[in-house]
Amino acid sequence: MGQIKVLPLWQDDTAGMDIAPDTSRATPAAAPPGDLAIWFFILAELLAFGVFFAAYAFGRAHNVELFNEMQKTLNREAGAVNTVLLITASWCVARAVEAVGRSRPATGARWLLAGIACGGGFLVVKGFEYADKFSAGINLSTNTFYMFYLSLTFFHFMHVILGLVILVALWVKTRQGAYGPADMNGIESGAAYWHMVDLVWIVLFPLVYVMR
Amino acid sequence: MNTRHLNTVWVVLMLATLATLGIGEFGARFGLTGPLAMAALLAICFVKGRLVALDFMGLRGVKFFWRSLLLGWLLLVSALIAIAYWIALK
Numbered sequence: 419m420g421q422i423k424v425l426p427l428w429q430d431d432t433a434g435m436d437i438a439p440d441t442s443r444a445t446p447a448a449a450p451p452g453d454l455a456i457w458f459f460i461l462a463e464l465l466a467f468g469v470f471f472a473a474y475a476f477g478r479a480h481n482v483e484l485f486n487e488m489q490k491t492l493n494r495e496a497g498a499v500n501t502v503l504l505i506t507a508s509w510c511v512a513r514a515v516e517a518v519g520r521s522r523p524a525t526g527a528r529w530l531l532a533g534i535a536c537g538g539g540f541l542v543v544k545g546f547e548y549a550d551k552f553s554a555g556i557n558l559s560t561n562t563f564y565m566f567y568l569s570l571t572f573f574h575f576m577h578v579i580l581g582l583v584i585l586v587a588l589w590v591k592t593r594q595g596a597y598g599p600a601d602m603n604g605i606e607s608g609a610a611y612w613h614m615v616d617l618v619w620i621v622l623f624p625l626v627y628v629m630r
Numbered sequence: 631m632n633t634r635h636l637n638t639v640w641v642v643l644m645l646a647t648l649a650t651l652g653i654g655e656f657g658a659r660f661g662l663t664g665p666l667a668m669a670a671l672l673a674i675c676f677v678k679g680r681l682v683a684l685d686f687m688g689l690r691g692v693k694f695f696w697r698s699l700l701l702g703w704l705l706l707v708s709a710l711i712a713i714a715y716w717i718a719l720k
Contacts, residue, residue: 446691446692448692448693449692449693449696450688450692451687451688457696461699461703464703465703468703468706468710471707471710472710472711472714475714475715476710478714478718479714479717479718482718494651494654494655495651501647502644502647505640505643505644505647505678505682506640508686509639509640509643509686511686512685512688515688516632516633516636609686610688613682613686613687614687616682617679617682617700620675620678620679621679621704621707624650624671624672624674624675625711628653628654628671629668629671629711
């Protein structure tokens with residue numbers, strides 16, 4: 419009759435076995451999730467947006483009254499709704515990655531679809547904002563504030579469109595079962611790009627719509 | 631990253647967004663204007679950006695180098711905005 423060997427708590431019962439103890443919590447990963455190339459792309463994008471933000475802030479410093487007056491003509495509630503939509507889209511995408519990592523591609527695809535809906539909602543709200551401004555005869559040459567507002571938000575708008583194209587591609591591939599715990603590279607890379615779009619808006623909203 | 635943690639992060643981000651809007655809409659009624667409001671908005675912005683970078687982007691369990699790049703960007707942008715605001719006050 420075999421005897422069960424009871425080990426004291428401090429002794430590793432995997433010693434001498436092929437099972438390695440879980441050290442994932444203790445040792446930080448060397449590289450971020452997804453493809454390394456996407457992270458260089460993200461950093462380049464952040465650098466470009468950073469220069470844009472600084473240009474806006476220093477441009478404001480020389481035209482404080484104009485910027486404060488023009489900021490009142492913006493729809494701050496629409497900006498806040500768009501912040502909620504982008505953050506919620508990011509949360510949906512993070513939940514999608516988590517679900518795919520647990521071998522739940524169908525659940526992951528549903529979360530991605532919810533993220534796409536929120537991102538689409540952002541474009542609709544921003545579209546109404548632009549339509550409102552353009553119908554009032556506002557364009558890039560109206561004044562310095564609107565030159566910055568239109569170019570900065572439109573630059574971001576284009577990134578949201580690209581992000582949505584990536585999310586739709588991820589949704590299609592996730593539905594096909596292309597991703598799983600053993601192959602997370604594609605979905606993690608696309609998700610990281612989308613979160614970058616969200617991160618940039620998190621700075622843009624208070625800077626352009628609220629700070630005065 | 632477990633689902634509960636992701637949900638908590640989303641709730642915090644929603645509350646922080648509400649706080650940002652609140653400062654813009656009602657800050658003046660409570661004396662939260664000028665540099666004080668500016669500092670509060672930048673602090674909220676940093677907290678939100680940090681949560682997105684660490685928990686949504688998944689950098690919490692990654693080596694400091696990668697986290698420092700994203701958080702460094704946030705700090706640098708916040709500092710430049712604060713300096714520009716300070717120049718505008720003069």
